[in-house]
Amino acid sequence: MKDIDYNALAQTYQTPLYVYDLQKISSAFLSLKDAFRARKSLICYALKANSNLSIIHHLGTLGSGADCVSIGEVRRALRAGIPKYKIIFSGVGKQDSEIQEALQSDILFLNVESEKELQRIESIAKALNKVARISIRVNPNIDAKTHPYISTGLHENKFGVDIQQAKAMYIFAKNSLYIEPVGIHFHIGSQLTDIEPIRQAAKKIAQLAHSLIALKIDLKFFDVGGGIGIRYENENLISPYDYSQAILEALYGLDLTIICEPGRFLVGESGVLLTRVLYEKYNGDKRFVVVDAAMNDLMRPTLYHAKHKVECFDKQDLESTPCDVVGPICESGDYLAKNIMLPPLAHGDLLKIENVGAYGYSMASNYNTRLRPAEVAVQNGNARLIKNRERFEDIISDEEKLLENVGHIDSHSKGEL
Structure with missing residues (x-):
């Protein structure tokens, strides 16, 4: 995003502000699509990474499907123009109403996480007189060697079922009049x-797929999930080519469409968070740079101890010293970076926090009654607003109406609001 005038964007849209480079998203998507060009494949963007409708729509124009983990995300995908036959509904805790709506929406399939869920899907499909297309998420019990909060493939994690459970569930599905097993997922x-x-x-799940096909279970999709990392610091990255080759080697002899569900890989490096310095302070020798963004705007540093590069504008020639970049929230855990080097900063100076396109805005909250920031997309040098900055009235309107109903707000106090 070298050609983007961040100062102008911050001036126009105020801070904190999320800015996304759509060209970076396109490049990431096309690199992965090209890596699987030798096989039938479908890339289903994981909406949980960033669920802005404009981001989803942009990926849809490139041919992306959608991996959703709530009926709200299914609705977002449909609203953004993703075809129903490219939408997958995953997640451990689907409610009956969500399953019903997904079946009525006729999406590609539901990823099933447990025997009890499969039974609920059958019951709901029977009541609707529909056949539910499903895939079963198999937990291979393999250590992903990542942060424990985002590791999902071990038996100690809540996700999926073990191989023996999966076999029994596939046989149950094959014999059901209301379930059609079409895929296998990890x-x-x-x-x-x-x-x-x-x-x-x-390899482990491909072996299971071979055995299921031998049982006359007509699988069509091999869903490898997502998870390819991006560079926040000095990580060694997995190239799309190496990723695809590892999958293709495992699938030797299986004529299945490959589905992958990237989120962070597609949008993570596209985003920056702009924030202005409020002031500096010292507690003893400890230097703090207090900014107008906070943990409610970017949760990753607090939640995962994640590290994002922080860059200042126009002061690179000054000597830098260690500092913590912190926000206004009433928590000691409210920080955006720790022990980083920055030059002396003054009120109004602009900082850029990098690689926040994934799990940035999508995890934002109103903690401390803070308003979530605006979002801007940049494409071909043109910036456009894709999410308005929240207003105080937006977040209290329903509360105020309910309180008025019991007569606890008179006209004078309401005016003070």
Whole structure:
């Protein structure tokens, strides 16, 4: 995003502000699509990474499908123009109403996470007189070698079922009048930087696929999940080519369409968070740079101890000293970076926090009654607003109406709001 005038964007849209480079998203998507060009494949963007409708729509124009983990995300995908036959509904805890709506929406399939869920899907499909297309998420019990909060492929994680359970569930599905097993799925974790766990998991699940096909279970899709990492610091990255080759090697002899569900890989490096310095302070020798962004705007540093590069504008010629970049929230855990080097900063100076396109805005909250920031997309040098900055009235309107109903707000106090 070298050609983007961040100062102008910050001036126009105020800070904190998320800015996304759509060309970077296109490049990431096309690199992965090209890596699988030798086989039938479908890339289903994981909406949880960034669920802005404009981001989803942009990926849809490139041919992307959608991996969703709530009915809200299914609705977003449909609203953004993703064809129903490219939408997958995953997630451990689907409610009956979500399953019903997904079946009525006729999406590609539901990823099933447990025997009880499969039974609920059958019951709901029977009541609707529909056949539910499903895939079963198999937990290969392989260590993804990533942060424990985003590791999903071990038995100690809540996701999926073991191989023996999966076999029994596929046989149950095959014999059901209301379930059609069409795929097999695994996903071992996020921010993966080592190809070997992916290779091992793919081989293990491919062996299971062979045995299921031998049982006359007509699988069509081999869903390898997502998880390819990006560079926040000095990580060794998995190239799309190496990733695809590991999958293709495992699938030798299987004529299945490959589905992958990248999120972070597609949008992570596209985004920056702009924030202005409020002031500096010292507690003893400890230097703090207090900014107008906070942990409610970017949760990753607090939640995962994640590190994002922070860059200042126009002061590179000054000597830098160590500091913590912190926000206004009433928590000691409210920080955006720790022990980084920055030059002396003054009120109004602009900082750029990099690689926040994934799990940035999508994890933002109103903690401390803070308003979530605006979002801007840049394409071919043109910037456009894709999410308005929240207003105080937006976040209290329903509360205020409900409180008015019990007569606890008179006209005077309402005016003070």
